[in-house]
Amino acid sequence: MVVDPMILEGAIALVKIGILLGVVFTSVAYLTFMERRVSALIQDRLGPNRVGPMGLLQPLADGIKFMWKEEFIPANADRVLFAIAPVMILVPALLIFAVIPAGGEVTIPAFTLFGLQIQETTTTLQIIDLNVGILYVLGMTSIAVYGIALGGWSANNKFTLLGGIRSSAQMISYELSLGLSIVGILMLTGSLQMSQIVAAQDGFLDWFIFRQPLAFLIFVIAAFAENNRLPFDLVECEQELVGGFHTEYSSMRFSMFMIAEYASMIAASALMATLFFGGWHMPFEDLVGPGLVTLYQVAGFLLKTAFFLFVYIWVRWSLPRFRYDQLMAIGWKVLLPLALLNVVITGIWMLV
C-alpha cells in the first residue's frame, strides 16, 4: 500500500517534532550539568562528579529528586494560576524552536515499513518555515512574560510579586531592543523568513556578524535580559528577593521553571547562531563530500549553539549583577538608541 503524500507529510512533521523535543529536553538536562561543571571550573572547584562517569548521570539524579519532592502550595495562593504559570512559561519557550532551521533539505529514500510503501521525499530540517518567522519568535518571547508575572502574583508573597513585576518591566523594555536589533538583518535580507535569512549567509563572509556587528552586540545583551540571566537576573536576585518569582514553587513545578529557563537559553543561542553566524551554513562546505555535507552542517549548527550556551554560563559566573535602575537605563538610554542608529547606518549603507 502506498502512503498518501498528505499523511506522509504529517507523519514526517510529527517525527521531526518528536526528535526536536527529545533533543531540546536532553540538552536542557545536560545544560544544567554543564552549568554546574563550568561554574565549578571558573571558581576552581570540582563540581558534581560522583553520579556515573564524570558525573554524567547527575541530571537523571536531579530529575528523580525533583519528582519525589513534596508539592507545596502556599495557603493563600491562587491555586489555578499557581498551577498553570509554569506551563505558560514553558510552552512559548518550546514553541520558538518550531521556526529555527537546523539544516537544509534532506532526502528520505523510499522504503517499506510494515507493508507500507513510503516514497522518496524531501524535507527541510525545520518544523515550519513561516513567512513571518522572526516575528513569530518575538511574539512567543512576549507571551513568555505571563508565566513569570503570574507565577509571581499567584503565590501571594511579596518577594514573588516583586520578582514578577520586575520581570514584566524588564522583558517589555528589552523586547524593543531585541526586535529593533534584528531590523538591520531584515533590511539586508528583505524577508522575515528564517530560511531566507540563512540563505543570505551562505558564504563565510556573508555572515551577519561581519555585516551587522553592532546588531549582534545589542541582540546578545537584550537576549540575556529576556532570559533573565545574570547580569540581568533581577527577577530572581537571591540577595534581595529570596528566589524571586519562583520562591514558593517546589518539586516538578519548580523544575518546569528551570526547564523553561534553560530551553529559552537554548532557543536564544540557536537564534544567535541562525541570525548572525550563518545558521547551518559552514565554511568549507565544498571540501566535505556530498554525502556528509548535511551532517557537517547540522553538527556545525549545534556546535555554534553550544558555544553560545557556554558564553551564557561563562558570563553568568564572571559578571556581577546590575542594579535595577542601571538595567532600565541601559535598556532605554543605550541599547534602544544604538539599535535605531544601527537601522539608520544599515539604511545608508544599502543606499550607497
Place this chain on the structure above:
Amino acid sequence: MELYFFLFFAVVAVASSVAMILQRNPIYCVLLLIMVMISIAGLYLMLDAQFVAIIQVVVYAGAIMVLFLFVIMLLNLSREEGGAFRIQKPLAVLLTVLLFLPVAAMVMSYAGGGTTPSADGGQTGFGEVEQIGSLLFTKYLLPVEIAAVLLLIAIVGAVVLTRKGTVSVDD
C-alpha cells in the same frame, strides 16, 4: 478540516469572551481576554493572514495586555466594586444592540446567496508582509503618519505627566 479549526477557534473565542464578562476576578478577566486575542489570531491564520495574526499576538496579547496586567497587580483590585456601573449598564446594552444590527444585516445578506466572501479577495499574497508594507507606505501613507503623530503625542504626554515639577538628575 478547515471547518473544524474554524469551529475550534470560534468556540474558544466566544466562550472565553462570555466567561470574561461573567468573571469577577480582574486577573482572570485579563487572561480570558488574552485567550480571545489568541483565538482571533488563529482565525486570521486560517485566512492566510500570517502577518496580521502574529501582529495580533505581539501587540495585543504580548504588549498591551502585559501593561494591563501590571496595572491590575499594582492596584490590587480583588473584585470589582459594586454600584460603580449604574449608568453604564443600560448604555452598554443599547450600544451592543446598535453594533450588532449591521453585523446581523451583513450575515443575513450572505445567508441567502450562499457565496461567502473569499478571504483574499482574489489577490495573491494577501496579508503578507510585503503587501501590507507597500500599502502602508503608498496608499495609506497619510493615516500612518497621523497615527504616528498621535502616538508621539501620547508618549510626550506620558513623560510630561510623570515628571513632577522639579527635575532631579541622579546617577
